[in-house]
Amino acid sequence: MLSILDRYILKKYLGTFSLLLLLFIPIGITVHLAEKIDKILENEVPFMEVMIYLYNFTIYFANLLFPLFLFLSVIWFTSKLANNTEVIAFLSSGVSYYRFLRPYIIGATIVCAAALVFSMYLAPKASKGFNEFAFEYLNKGKKDRDQSNVYTQINDKDYIYVSYFNVTEKVGSNFTLEHFEGNKMTYKISAGQIKFNEKDSTYSLFHYNKRKIGENGDILENKPKLDTVFSFDLEDLTPVTYIAETLNFTELNDFIKKEKARGSSYINRYEVVRYKRWSLPVSAYILTIIAVAVSSVKRRGGMGVNLAIGISIGMVFIFFDKIFGTMAEQSDFSPFIATWFPNFVFGILAIYLLRNAKR
Structure with missing residues (x-):
């Protein structure tokens, strides 16, 4: 059972945190909208799409900065308790400092659990809508999504490369596909241009060349144009760097496993997203103790x-x-260490500050 002290502090904890979110989120929306309003009007974005975008931005913004909001809210109401000598009254009544800390830990557990569910399942959906709106209207699309020097392992045997891929036209330049059996390449397909046909999900290869490598000599095949199908998806030619942010917990784990098998160059970026979904909610405990x-x-x-x-x-x-x-995203630095190191450092700081406060 919660005591009167527990209920009193817990009510302050959750109430101040909720109030701070309600105060800062509208400010964030206003500032963001003021910055983007020219492009929204220029592109004549429908009103309902703007509303959906702002809703997604709200979730995205709250998920990104909730540790800071939580930290400031705990400092705010605890400072008021201290200034009103309520903390001294609690401790003078025989309540130990660790007992005084219990409702804060309960509050942090509630926030941590909510943030975990939020970041695993709700925030990814909002992030997808937020990024897609930005690419379609705010960045004038699609050019920012064009890809250069895409090299991807499709499976254990096939590798593809394209020097440039235009997302709008779905056309790529200098395409190659290399097929290996063990450590030996058995054939290589190249084309000056590759185009994806949405109607039947086929690919058109222009200036098509295929070289079959044999023990007694290579076999060459050339055509001005060839329509064919491949085992890879269009997304393999246009890897979106923010895609990990749009996947829920289960989807993200499956996606990372698939990308590791392909030898994706974005693995560290995806790993950082996965580990942050665990590390940020845990930071609620650490920041609460520090506050x-x-x-x-x-x-x-x-x-x-x-x-x-x-x-x-x-x-x-x-x-x-x-x-x-x-x-971690830009180098070979461990994503696990990168995401958990701030919690480790500030966890040590929390223990140090807690011991001093107890004295």
């Missing part, structure tokens, strides 16, 4: 000092998260 340790002490400068300290710590956390995430 309580920082703000439960009554300071001479009042709430302003606690907020300044809290905002500084929050900014450093976001900085660590972004820097290490980018390192």
